[in-house]
Amino acid sequence: MTDLAHRQPDVTLATFDAATLAVLHAMEEAAEKHLDAIRPHNTKRGYANDWALWGEFHDWLAERTGHALPLTAVTKGTLVGFVVWLDAIKLAAPNSIDRRITGVTVTARNEHGVEVPKAATVAARKALKPMKADPERVARGRGKAAAATPEQLRQMSAAAADGLTGLRDRALWLLAFSVAGRSAEVSALRADGIVHVSNGLEVHVPSVKGRPARDVVVHCGKNPDTCPVRAWLTWRAAAGITSGPAFLPIDVWGNLGDHTLSPAACRDIIARNAERAGVAVRLTGHSMRAGFITTSRVAGKREEKIRAQSGHAENSPAFWGYIREADKWSDAASEDIGL
Known part of the structure; x- marks a missing residue:
């Protein structure tokens, strides 16, 4: 045929x-x-x-x-x-x-x-x-981002790159953690919106994607390797920035760019440095936000104080999920019951 x-x-x-x-x-x-x-x-x-x-x-x-x-x-x-x-x-x-x-x-x-x-x-x-x-x-995408811990942040700090890139990266992930920032919010931070005061930093987190802006405080840390105040001041002085974007791109020759890092670049810095440090779990940009909430709760901070830092609504299911995760070993139902 x-x-x-x-x-x-x-x-x-x-x-x-x-x-x-x-x-x-x-x-x-x-x-x-x-x-x-x-x-x-x-x-x-x-x-x-x-x-x-x-x-x-x-x-x-x-x-x-x-x-x-x-x-x-x-x-x-x-x-x-x-x-x-x-x-x-x-x-x-x-x-x-x-x-x-x-x-x-x-x-x-x-x-x-x-x-x-x-x-x-x-x-x-x-x-x-x-x-x-x-x-x-x-298997990716099955479950929430792992919450970063202070121990993992110290591990990342110890393995950070030398020079200007290492100073920027350390300041970025420590501020992301300390303001419980989304990657888009970290990207939008302005140097002139981060004010050094006697107790630490007063940080203006800009409005991103229609979410309300918020003003938060970042206290000085006790460990010099993970103190967000020390990290920010060191990066700011090395980069010579007083206004404009808080975090700038750096090329392979160590030259500073003149425009802000994108949210994707902020996430990339966190993920890359966690992998470089050999952190056992996969950390993402959102790990800093989740980590701050759970760490603060374990340290005994009040819910309203934590929500003010993270910008979550009072009835946010995501926020209360983090709180439940942090509280699961506190006065656990299986603790001291005679077993």
């Missing part, structure tokens, strides 16, 4: 007249509107989050290359780079990365009129394939 593909010529848009092309174009637009209308709200929200991550990846890339690419540059190189960034920096699970690839390509096409080359998506999923075969990567 003769294959129809060999008997029928390929039909391309170039074979149609102008009137037919106009109708086809209108049908394409109608199809997109219909598909968008029936697309679930959660899917749309997921695609919006994927595109926001795509923008964060571009910010991270710009810090390292010195050149900002347009978000519409969805190519083989940028999409594979996005996969590697999600894996190495964001520590995302492979299935999550797979969904992000789809979200970026769909948003590029539907919202920005960019048709992503098939070769780009094929290459991205080829880069993803060995990640899906790695059990440790597959």
Whole structure:
């Protein structure tokens, strides 16, 4: 039997007249509107989050290359780079990365009129394939970020890099811990919003993503290796900064940049230094925030004081989850019951 593909010529848009092309174009637009209308709200929200991550990846890339690419540059190189960034920096699970690839390509096409080359998506999923075969990567995203402890912070301080980079990194993770800061909040800190007073630091944590700004105090630490006040003052003096972003990028030659570190870069610094120090658990940017809450609670601090530092709402399930975790060994039901 003769294959129809060999008997029928390929039909391309170039074979149609102008009137037919106009109708086809209108049908394409109608199809997109219909598909968008029936697309679930959660899917749309997921695609919006994927595109926001795509923008964060571009910010991270710009810090390292010195050149900002347009978000519409969805190519083989940028999409594979996005996969590697999600894996190495964001520590995302492979299935999550797979969904992000789809979200970026769909948003590029539907919202920005960019048709992503098939070769780009094929290459991205080829880069993803060995990640899906790695059990440790597959297990990512199952559970909360590990809460950092003061002992782990001392371990990180002992292993910090020499020079300006080490001073910045130590100040960054100790301030992130001490203000219970989200990575976006640490990124937004301003040098002139961190005031040195007799007892320590008065820190203005700016509003990020619609969350209220807050003013917190950071007390001097007893251990010089983990004192956030000492770390900040040392970094500030070495970098010669009195205003502008609190934390700046540093290139491989030790030169300071002139723009703020992105939230992704802040998370990268924490994760990289924890790994460098051989910390037994995987620490992320959120580990500093979780660690402050649990550490303060174990030290006997009141809930309202801890919430004022972290900026959690009074009825926040996440906050009370941290409190329960910190309290689980305090007056435990199984303690001293005659066993």
